Amino acid sequence: MNRSWWRPVRRWLAGKPAARTGTLARQVRACATAQTLVQGYYAAMLYLAFTGMPTWAGLDTARSDLGLLWPVAWIKVTGLGPGLMVVMALYLGGALAAAVVPGSRVCRGLAALGMLEFTAFDYSGGKIGHSSHLWVLTSLILVFLPRLGLTAGRCERQSYLNVFWTAHALVLLTYTMSGLGKIAGAVFQASQGQVTVFHPQAMALHVAARLLETGSQSPVGGWLVDHPWVGWPLMLGTIYLQTFAFWSIFRPRLLQTWTVGLIAFHLATFFVLTIRFAPPVLLLALWGLASPFAPPAAISGEILTQLPLIGSILKWWKPETKSLV
Amino acid sequence: MTTDHPHSRHCLTTAPDGLSLHVYRRRKYWLAAVLVLQLAGGLGVLLVPGQEIFPLFSWFLFPLTPEAGVRYELQILEFRGQAYAVAMAPIAIPGAVDPAQMPTVVALGHRLGLALAVGDEAEVRRLRGLLEGGLLPGVGRYALVAVTYDPIARLRTGTGQVLRMREFKTGQP
Numbered sequence: 001m002n003r004s005w006w007r008p009v010r011r012w013l014a015g016k017p018a019a020r021t022g023t024l025a026r027q028v029r030a031c032a033t034a035q036t037l038v039q040g041y042y043a044a045m046l047y048l049a050f051t052g053m054p055t056w057a058g059l060d061t062a063r064s065d066l067g068l069l070w071p072v073a074w075i076k077v078t079g080l081g082p083g084l085m086v087v088m089a090l091y092l093g094g095a096l097a098a099a100v101v102p103g104s105r106v107c108r109g110l111a112a113l114g115m116l117e118f119t120a121f122d123y124s125g126g127k128i129g130h131s132s133h134l135w136v137l138t139s140l141i142l143v144f145l146p147r148l149g150l151t152a153g154r155c156e157r158q159s160y161l162n163v164f165w166t167a168h169a170l171v172l173l174t175y176t177m178s179g180l181g182k183i184a185g186a187v188f189q190a191s192q193g194q195v196t197v198f199h200p201q202a203m204a205l206h207v208a209a210r211l212l213e214t215g216s217q218s219p220v221g222g223w224l225v226d227h228p229w230v231g232w233p234l235m236l237g238t239i240y241l242q243t244f245a246f247w248s249i250f251r252p253r254l255l256q257t258w259t260v261g262l263i264a265f266h267l268a269t270f271f272v273l274t275i276r277f278a279p280p281v282l283l284l285a286l287w288g289l290a291s292p293f294a295p296p297a298a299i300s301g302e303i304l305t306q307l308p309l310i311g312s313i314l315k316w317w318k319p320e321t322k323s324l325v
Numbered sequence: 326m327t328t329d330h331p332h333s334r335h336c337l338t339t340a341p342d343g344l345s346l347h348v349y350r351r352r353k354y355w356l357a358a359v360l361v362l363q364l365a366g367g368l369g370v371l372l373v374p375g376q377e378i379f380p381l382f383s384w385f386l387f388p389l390t391p392e393a394g395v396r397y398e399l400q401i402l403e404f405r406g407q408a409y410a411v412a413m414a415p416i417a418i419p420g421a422v423d424p425a426q427m428p429t430v431v432a433l434g435h436r437l438g439l440a441l442a443v444g445d446e447a448e449v450r451r452l453r454g455l456l457e458g459g460l461l462p463g464v465g466r467y468a469l470v471a472v473t474y475d476p477i478a479r480l481r482t483g484t485g486q487v488l489r490m491r492e493f494k495t496g497q498p
Contacts, residue, residue: 067455069379120379125459129429136380141359144352155349166356170363174384177367181385188389195392201477202390208476209391213431215416225477 013250015306024154031148031157033292034164035102038142042098042111044282045135049095049118056088071120087121090114103147112139131277134171138283141167161292165249168287171280172245175262179243197239203231207272216274224272238265244308251306252293259288393475397438399430399456402492403465412468412489421464430460438469441490457495468492 068075075083094114097107116139119132145163146156186196195202207221224231241261248258262284269275305311366381376383400412404421415422415430422430433456440448461467474485 067458071379116380123379125455130382130384130386133380133382137363141356144356146352155346159349159352162353162356166359169360173360173363174367177364177384178386181383181388185385185388185390195390197388197390199390205391205476206387208480212476212480214427215414222480225480 010250013247015251027154027157027161030292031152031160033290034161035148037287037290037292038145038164039099039102040286041138041142041283042095042102042108044286045111045115045139046092046095046099048132048135048279048282049092049114053092056084068124069120071116072124075121084121087114087117091118105143105145105147108139108143108145112136112143115139131279134174134280134283137170138167141170165293168291169246169249171283171287172249172258175242175245176247179239179241179245182239183243197235200232201228203235204228206235207231210273210275214274218272218274221272221274234268240309241265247308249293252291253295253302253306255288255291255294257303259284259291262288391476393478394473396472396474397435397441397490398470398472399434399437399461400468400470400489401461401464401466402468405463406465408466412470415461420462422461426460430456433460434469438471438490441469442471453493461495464495466492466494 072083072087075087078086090110091114094107094110094112097104098111101107115132115136119136122132123129141163146159148156148160152160182197186198189196195205199205204225207218208225211218211221211225224234241258242265245258245262248254263281266277266281266284269277305314307314363381366378367383370376370378370381371383371385376385399415401415401418401421402409402412404413404418416427433452437449437452437456440446440452457464469490471488471490472485473488479485
């Protein structure tokens with residue numbers, strides 16, 4: 001990476017840096033928190049595997065060997081029954097091993113492989129699902145965590161934090177991609193003279209189409225269809241929250257606020273659209289609310305001035321707010 | 326990575342302890358490459374049918390706002406040996422589709438309609454294989470219809486203009 005162009009980009013994303021005091025002590029604390037969160041991550045993966053067990057029995061009958069995704073294409077050779085047994089053993093066993101020994105790369109590798117295989121099988125046969133993708137991607141990244149011994153030095157600790165940061169950044173990047181997708185879709189629809197996601201009725205149209213598609217009932221969704229002016233700010237807020245999610249990993253003061261916002265977004269999509277994205281909520285809560293990078297306490301004024309777009313407007317409107325940063 | 330968390334610039338400027346500076350930097354570049362790959366791969370799969378090469382996905386969820394237009398839908402004509410005089414929506418027949426699979430069936434039905442509309446018979450066979458392979462257990466005959474409607478009006482009134490495109494018998498060409 002050419003640092004001559006990357007450094008100004010990073011500084012722009014990160015804003016004005018905080019005072020560099022007690023850096024080493026903060027790094028030691030952050031690394032210890034990250035290690036705890038990694039162990040918590042595998043404990044949560046074990047929980048996901050275990051709570052999903054009641055649905056495993058029906059998986060082989062609900063899937064054919066047509067349309068198997070590439071990670072489970074080998075099941076065509078073994079057959080659905082034995083293949084599913086291997087996938088389950090890998091998923092549950094890998095998650096258990098990594099929860100017990102998160103410092104072992106072999107155990108983390110097994111957990112990642114199990115997660116990849118199970119999710120690939122679950123989403124085979126044309127099924128559309130994305131709620132476990134973030135667990136697959138993050139588990140693959142965490143395989144590359146370096147081993148931290150008792151005598152680990154600054155570089156090893158920073159290397160550990162870098163891997164953890166990357167996994168968290170990737171989670172937030174997917175939300176940014178979703179937000180950018182909506183903006184790109186709006187540009188396309190506007191060019192076609194169609195209604196865009198920024199239209200006051202956009203939320204009502206999304207809700208109506210989704211409820212018709214699934215045949216599901218949603219009192220909150222039905223109410224929003226009848227009151228589109230309530231749904232409009234919610235839709236605009238969602239686009240803002242999603243588009244700038246990646247920004248928050250560069251501005252740790254925003255991390256917890258953004259995490260709460262994204263969790264609220266997932267709760268809202270369940271109550272309005274009946275879409276349940278439970279595994280990402282677990283991941284967001286685990287890493288975002290207890291982030292090793294977030295300051296112990298952030299002042300609301302600081303958070304406001306760090307907000308993308310809004311922060312810039314505030315600084316322009318009230319220059320004295322710059323001193324809060 | 327950020328200036329707020331304890332990023333150890335010390336470790337870049339002072340003697341590394343156990344980990345060489347070269348290895349440390351290389352690892353950082355690889356990690357940055359992972360994020361670039363996620364972004365570039367996610368955009369790249371937009372060119373692939375289904376917009377996904379698992380686990381790479383564009384994350385373009387609900388990118389287009391639905392509006393009045395044509396939507397292709399499945400209707401069931403025969404389920405577990407019982408023929409229906411009036412074609413039924415899969416939702417209306419208990420057991421015809423697993424509720425958790427309903428969005429998948431709806432999406433595949435719409436793609437089947439698009440394939441029929443452009444005469445792509447290979448895609449029709451592939452989509453029928455997915456649907457009949459386990460998503461529509463017990464369904465003997467079904468039809469694909471084109472529905473012209475406005476989402477909000479249809480949610481309120483249940484109406485839409487329906488045109489039958491083709492009938493299918495499960496397991497038969």
